[in-house]
Amino acid sequence: MKIRIQRNSVRYRLSRSDIQKLSTEGYLEEVTPFGDSLFIYGVKKSADVSELTADFQNGKILLHIPEQLTDGWADNNVVGYDGEMLFGNNGSLKLLIEKDFKCLDNVTEDQSDNYENPAKTC
Secondary structure, eight states: OOOEETTTEEEEEHHHHHHHHHHHHHHEEEEEEEEEEEEEEEEEEEETTTSSEEEETEEEEEEEEHHHHHHHGGGSSSOOOEEEEGGHHHHHHEEEEEEBBOOSOOOOSSOSBOOTTTTOOO
16 A cells, blocks of 8 residues: 655555455555654554545544445456545645556556556557
8 A cells, every 4th residue: 555645635545455455454544663763654444434535643644445446446447535524714635545646657666456458559
């Protein structure tokens, strides 16, 4: 699982095994140590939400995805889901969770667990 944060946008990218685990276990989490502190980001399958939501507590970003969106997601053609949380005068936060596709250019990271890129041309 990867995360990208830019201004008021949080984007999660999940590999095949990430989506399978989320579907079966209902929770994913990654931890990045910063010396004595930890940066944690996760995704939780939630039956009590109807759209993507997120919260940030104790150094952890947790994205909540409606349970029904994960059913069959690993094997269907849906790339991902997006949403936006409104905060009144404090603006909004855009949320995106999507399948991680193999890059079309040469990269050194292991992409064997990523989805085939639909834009791939031979």
